[in-house]
Amino acid sequence: MLNISLGTIIWTTVAFLIVLLILKKMAWKPILEGLKKREESIAGALRTAEEAKEEMAALKASNEELLTKARAERDTMLKEAREAKDAIIAEAKSNAKLEGDKMVAQAKETIKMEKVAAMNELKKQVAALSIEVAEKIVKEKLSEDSKQKELVNNLIEEVTLN
């Protein structure tokens, strides 16, 4: 107990130092190394998972960006197409109108010419008819002597009056 025995001290020293050495070489070194390796591998795995998570997030973000870009592109394309369509329609409309106007103008011209021609024809016809009518009337009126005399008289009168 409290008394010191040299024999016990010697046995303890020898046993303790030998066991200290054995344990240090054969037990604590592999145990502490194993613990350290496991801790490192766990920490590494956690780090990798974190990195993978970040990568995934980055990928998702880039996907999102790509998608928005594609969407924007589609929108612009649609817009452009619509504009092109409108332009084409507008052009076609204006062209059509121009053509139509032109045609109308031509038609009007033709109508006008036809009208003039028709008028001239009509005038000619009317003149011919009028002469014919007048011939007939004259012929009839001048078929009697008295009427010829009257006419001559009238004409003389008129001429004298002037």
Add this chain to the structure above:
Amino acid sequence: MANKINLLGSVLSKTTLVAATAVFVFNFFGAHAQHGDEVVGHDDHNTAHHGEGEESHEGFKPGEFIMHHVADGHQMEWANFQIPLPVMLWTDDGFTCFSSSNFYKEENEAHVHGMEGHAFTMGNEYIMVNEVIYYLEKNGGIHGIEEKVKLAEEADLLLKDIVNLEKKKVEASSIEEQAIIAEEIAAVTKKEQELREAAGLAAPFDLSITKNVWGLLFVMVLMVFIFVRIAKRYKNREGQAPKGIQNLFEPLILFVRDDIALPSIGPAKAEKFTPFLLSVFFFIWFANLLGLIPFLVGFNIAGTMSITLVLAVVVFIITTINGNKNYWSHMLAVPGVPKWVLVLLTPIEILQMFIKPTVLMIRLTANITAGHIIILAFVSLIFLFGGNSEGAYWGVGVGSTVFMIFMYLIEFLVAFLQAYVFTLLAAIYFGAAVEEAHH
């Protein structure tokens, strides 16, 4: 950290409760049987050798009983069985080795006047008094030893005289008187030294495997067995979760590494000292637990000063070897302290270097021995009161057993706590030795 302690606590408390209760039921009845035997044997003795001056066997002596169980011995006792151990002696005639059963025989029992306790002779050669082996014939037989004990007592008386004379010398009025007293002191001192020399008992150098040395070797083998096995697990199952016995000890290994070594020494140097701290921690803990198994010969390994002394000396050597410039400069001359204070401080610091491991040693020995003494004191209570009447025997027996269970639970805590405290303080001393200057 909290988790680890909780786990440990729950495992410990469950196993302790079961073990302690089971064991104490046995302890109580076992003690009863043993006591009964003693009483019967005692009666035989009285009728056979009546009036032979066997007063020492009269009644139950708790002090002797307790000290006998706490002290180291040359045999292992298991209830009424005795397991002899090898006695190894380095004598004047060389090395001898024989079984301790040569001592422990009834016909060898002897009594040396002036020396308390059990004495056994072995032939004419050796006598063992309180487990210390002396030469018998070379000291002049039992009679010669008794003479020498008397001489030692005389020397003790002279020592008292010397103290009285010293007092007189201080009080003396004149120088002449002082000189006379000084001469007297010298004469008495010479006589005292002569007496001491004559009183010295010749003894062989005892290298025996005693009870506690045997327990120590057992713990050492157990430790190598367990931790080499665990180490294999770590090699074979690299990077995998712990399993079985590896799982049982991993929290404790991590506890020593992360909660004792790392905070006390610092991350840079902790790795170097961790193997030693782990070894010391598990050695003390295992030794304490082994000592708590009742009836298993009552090992008191960490309560043996010779063993804790070795631990403390190893701690001291490691601290001193690893002490860096900063450590020694703080020891020899604390920086920033006036010179006149240093005159006081430096001796204290140097003393402290030795006091620290000494305290470590005493604390561990005292705590473990005290635990054993308390439990044995409760056992003694049963015998003391049980001698009077059957009712008192059972009444005190039940009460003592309840207190013993309580003490046992505390002892389980102390077994762990003292291992922790020793390791922690050793780690703190190492930490102080390798700490770098920070100013």
